[in-house]
Amino acid sequence: MGNERRAAHVLEVLAAEFGEAIKQDPAAFRRKFRKMAASPFAFYRGSACVFYADMTGDYADDSYLDAQTRRVWMHGDLHAENFGTYMNASGVLVFNVNDFDEAYVGPYTWDLKRLSASVALIGYAKALSDGVITDLVAELSRAYLGELTGIALGGDGAVGSLTLDTTTGALRKVLQRARLHTRVALLDVETTIDDYDRRFALMDGREPVDAAQREAVIAAFHDYLTTLPARPEGGRAVEHTIKDVALRKGVGIGSAGLPSYNMLLEGHTQALENDVILYMKQAQVPAVARYIDDDKVHRYFRHQGHRTAESQRALQAYADPWLGYTCLNGIGQVVAEVSPYSADLDWDDVNEPEEISSVLRDLGRAVARMHAVADDESSHDLVDFSTEKAIVAVVGGETAGFTGMLVDFAHAYGAQAREDHQLFVDLFRNGRLPG
Numbered sequence: 001m002g003n004e005r006r007a008a009h010v011l012e013v014l015a016a017e018f019g020e021a022i023k024q025d026p027a028a029f030r031r032k033f034r035k036m037a038a039s040p041f042a043f044y045r046g047s048a049c050v051f052y053a054d055m056t057g058d059y060a061d062d063s064y065l066d067a068q069t070r071r072v073w074m075h076g077d078l079h080a081e082n083f084g085t086y087m088n089a090s091g092v093l094v095f096n097v098n099d100f101d102e103a104y105v106g107p108y109t110w111d112l113k114r115l116s117a118s119v120a121l122i123g124y125a126k127a128l129s130d131g132v133i134t135d136l137v138a139e140l141s142r143a144y145l146g147e148l149t150g151i152a153l154g155g156d157g158a159v160g161s162l163t164l165d166t167t168t169g170a171l172r173k174v175l176q177r178a179r180l181h182t183r184v185a186l187l188d189v190e191t192t193i194d195d196y197d198r199r200f201a202l203m204d205g206r207e208p209v210d211a212a213q214r215e216a217v218i219a220a221f222h223d224y225l226t227t228l229p230a231r232p233e234g235g236r237a238v239e240h241t242i243k244d245v246a247l248r249k250g251v252g253i254g255s256a257g258l259p260s261y262n263m264l265l266e267g268h269t270q271a272l273e274n275d276v277i278l279y280m281k282q283a284q285v286p287a288v289a290r291y292i293d294d295d296k297v298h299r300y301f302r303h304q305g306h307r308t309a310e311s312q313r314a315l316q317a318y319a320d321p322w323l324g325y326t327c328l329n330g331i332g333q334v335v336a337e338v339s340p341y342s343a344d345l346d347w348d349d350v351n352e353p354e355e356i357s358s359v360l361r362d363l364g365r366a367v368a369r370m371h372a373v374a375d376d377e378s379s380h381d382l383v384d385f386s387t388e389k390a391i392v393a394v395v396g397g398e399t400a401g402f403t404g405m406l407v408d409f410a411h412a413y414g415a416q417a418r419e420d421h422q423l424f425v426d427l428f429r430n431g432r433l434p435g
Contacts (some may be wrong), residue, residue, distance in 0.1 A: 045081065117413040243275070263280065283307065
C-alpha cells in the first residue's frame with residue numbers, strides 16, 4: 001500500500017473511531033493526538049482501531065483459529081505497557097494484565113499479535129537487532145504455549161498468580177514498589193481534611209459537582225451496588241456512605257474526553273485512614289467490537305459498562321471486589337476502586353536482552369493464565385467451553401509454526417506501526433485530522 005493510500009486509510013479509520021467524540025471535546029483529542037505523536041509506541045497504544053481494521057483487512061489471517069477460538073474472552077488492547085499490579089480480593093498483591101476497557105470476545109490470536117508487535121516496537125526503540133527481537137517474541141510465544149498447555153493438562157488448579165512469592169527480577173521490583181504504597185498516602189494526595197472529615201482536594205482536572213449531578217451519581221451508585229458479587233457469609237458489607245463526589249475528565253491516551261466521577265466513601269470504620277475512593281467512568285465501545293461480526297456477542301451486553309466489568313471478571317482471577325457497573329443519564333458506566341496499590345511495569349528500567357527475555361517469559365505466562373481463566377467458569381452464556389483446551393487443540397503441538405507466525409507478524413506490523421506513526425504525525429501537523 002503506497003504512502004498516500006495508507007495515510008488515507010489511517011485517516012479514515014481514525015475519523016470513524018473518534019469523529020463524534022472529537023466534536024464533543026476537541027481539546028481533549030488534541031492532547032490525545034499530541035501524546036500519540038510522541039513515538040511509534042505511543043501511536044500504537046492510541047490507535048487500536050487501526051490495528052483491528054488491519055486484522056480484518058491487509059493482515060487478515062486465520063492461522064491457528066477455529067470456530068471456538070475465534071470466540072473467546074480477549075483483552076482487546078494487549079500491549080507491553082498494559083501490565084501492572086493490583087490487590088486481589090484475597091488481599092494478595094498480584095502482577096498481571098491490567099486495563100480492561102477494550103475487552104471483548106473474539107480471536108485469541110489478536111491479543112497475542114498485538115502484544116508481539118508491541119514487543120517489536122519496544123525492541124526497535126531500544127536499538128535491538130531484528131535477530132534479538134525474533135528471540136524475544138519467540139520467548140514470549142513459547143512461555144504462553146507452555147503455560148497454557150500445563151493448565152490444560154492440570155485443570156483450573158494449575159492457574160497460579162505472579163506474586164511476591166513467585167516472581168524475580170523486574171516484576172518482583174514492581175510488586176515491591178506497590179507494597180510500599182499505602183491507602184493513607186493516596187488519601188493525603190487526593191483529599192483534604194475539612195471540619196474533621198475528608199473531602200476531595202481541589203486540583204487540576206477535578207471539578208466540584210452541583211446538587212443535581214451529585215444526586216444523579218448517588219442514584220447510579222446505589223444501582224451499582226446491586227451488581228457486586230455476593231460477599232461470603234460473615235464477610236464485611238460494602239461501605240456505602242458517600243462523603244463527597246467530584247468530576248474528572250479523562251486525559252489519558254485511551255480516555256480522552258470521557259467524563260469520570262470520583263466518589264469518596266466512608267471506610268469500614270470511622271477512622272479516616274480507611275476511606276475508599278471509587279471511580280465511575282463512562283465506558284465506550286471497544287475498538288475491536290467494530291470488527292467482530294457476531295450478533296450473539298453484541299446482544300449479550302446490556303451496555304458498555306456491563307461489558308467492561310463482565311469482561312474483566314472473566315479475564316482476571318480474583319478481580320477487584322469493588323468492580324461493578326451502572327448507568328448514569330442512560331449511559332453505561334464501569335465502577336471500580338482507585339487502588340492505592342497499583343504500580344506499572346516501566347520499560348525504561350528494562351533494557352538488556354536477558355532482562356527483557358525474563359520479563360517476557362512472565363508476561364507470556366500471565367497472558368496464558370488470563371485466557372485460561374476466561375472459560376466455562378466465567379460465563380456459561382457466552383463462552384461455554386474450556387478456552388485453554390480449545391487453544392491447545394487448535395495449535396496441535398505446532399509450537400515452532402505458531403511461534404514463527406507471531407515472530408513474522410511482530411516484525412511486519414512493528415514496521416507498519418512505525419510507518420503509520422510518521423504518516424499520523426504528518427496528518428496531524430498539516431491539519432488533516434478531524435477536529
